Amino acid sequence: MRLPDLLCWFRLVMGSLRLLFALLQWRTAFAWGLLLALASDALDGALARRLGVASSRGARLDSLADAVLFGVVLVGIYAFEPELYLQAAWVWAGTLALDLLELVLAYARYGRLASFHTWRSKLAAVVGGAFVLWLFFHGLQWWLFYLAAGLYALACVEDIALILLLREWRADVRGLPALLRERGAKARIDPPSGG
Numbered sequence: 608m609r610l611p612d613l614l615c616w617f618r619l620v621m622g623s624l625r626l627l628f629a630l631l632q633w634r635t636a637f638a639w640g641l642l643l644a645l646a647s648d649a650l651d652g653a654l655a656r657r658l659g660v661a662s663s664r665g666a667r668l669d670s671l672a673d674a675v676l677f678g679v680v681l682v683g684i685y686a687f688e689p690e691l692y693l694q695a696a697w698v699w700a701g702t703l704a705l706d707l708l709e710l711v712l713a714y715a716r717y718g719r720l721a722s723f724h725t726w727r728s729k730l731a732a733v734v735g736g737a738f739v740l741w742l743f744f745h746g747l748q749w750w751l752f753y754l755a756a757g758l759y760a761l762a763c764v765e766d767i768a769l770i771l772l773l774r775e776w777r778a779d780v781r782g783l784p785a786l787l788r789e790r791g792a793k794a795r796i797d798p799p800s801g802g
Contacts, residue, residue, distance in 0.1 A: 609655070609658070609660045609665070610654060610658070611650075611651040611652070611654045611655035611658070611660060611661075611665055611669075612651075612665055612668055614647040614648075614650055614651040614654070615647075615651055615665070615668045615669050615671075615672040616668075616672075617643075617644075617647050618644045618647045618648060618651075618672040618673075618675070618676055619671070619672050619675055621640050621643060621644040621647070622644070622672075622675040622676060622678070622679045624640055625637050625640040625641060625644070625679045625683065626679055626682060628640060629679070629682050629683045629685075629686040629687070630686070632686065632687075634687050634743060637683050637686075637687070637743060638740070638743035638744050641680065641683070641739060641740065641743060642740060644676050645676075645736045645740065648669075648672070648673065648676060648732070648736075651665075651669055651672075652669060652724065661778070661779075663778055666722045666724070666778045666779070667719065667720065667722060669722070669724075670720045670722040671720075673732075674720075680739050683739075683743065684739075684742070687743065688742060688747060691742075691747060691752070695752065695756075698752075698753070698756045701760065702756055702759055702760050702763070705760055705763035705764065705767070706763055708763075708767060709721060709763050709766050709767050709770065712767060712770045712771070713766075713770055716770055716774075716776075717770075717775075717776040719776065721766050721769070721770055721776075722776075722778065723766055723769055723777070723778075723779070723780040724778070724779050724780070725762065725765055725766065725769070725780055725781060725782040725783075726781055726782050727758070727761060727762045727765050727782055728762040728765075728766065730758060730762075731755070731758040731759045731761070731762040734751075734754055734755045734758050735755040735758070735759060737751065737755075738751045738752055738754070738755040765782060765783050768783050769782075769783060769786065772786060773786070
């Protein structure tokens with residue numbers, strides 16, 4: 608098994624441990640486990656590309672590990688900061704709706720998760736990671752919550768647009784602007800034949 612895949616598996620195992628920490632109300636252990644999981648998330652994709660072992664299977668494993676990471680964070684928020692759900696219900700509902708729409712469209716079009724790993728998604732993950740680390744180590748900062756949620760919503764909207772534009776799935780799409788530039792350049796190179 609390759610090192611990037613091992614990091615994904617580590618993140619999956621850490622998800623189970625963090626669930627246990629949340630159930631036992633061990634906030635500090637949960638926070639440190641989250642820090643380790645986020646560090647493994649930051650390393651796996653870059654390491655796969657650097658070692659030349661990036662693959663669609665690895666991208667799917669990374670997406671699964673990301674989904675578990677995200678899901679366990681939601682459980683942790685419920686366990687340690689439940690007022691965040693109550694006080695920002697409209698934010699949670701909106702981001703969940705966008706996330707579900709992206710999921711449904713991706714499965715309808717590709718039969719799989721989108722897993723585009725766009726720059727906007729990566730930025731949303733970094734800011735979201737900063738938010739949850741701050742939340743579990745220091746407490747709630749509303750401005751950071753709204754920033755993370757807004758970036759996540761924008762990343763979902765971009766993924767939805769990519770799903771609608773890309774007939775076939777591709778890994779590591781940089782983002783909607785890059786795809787549009789790529790299509791524009793291709794159109795200039797291969798103009799349509801006219802009658």
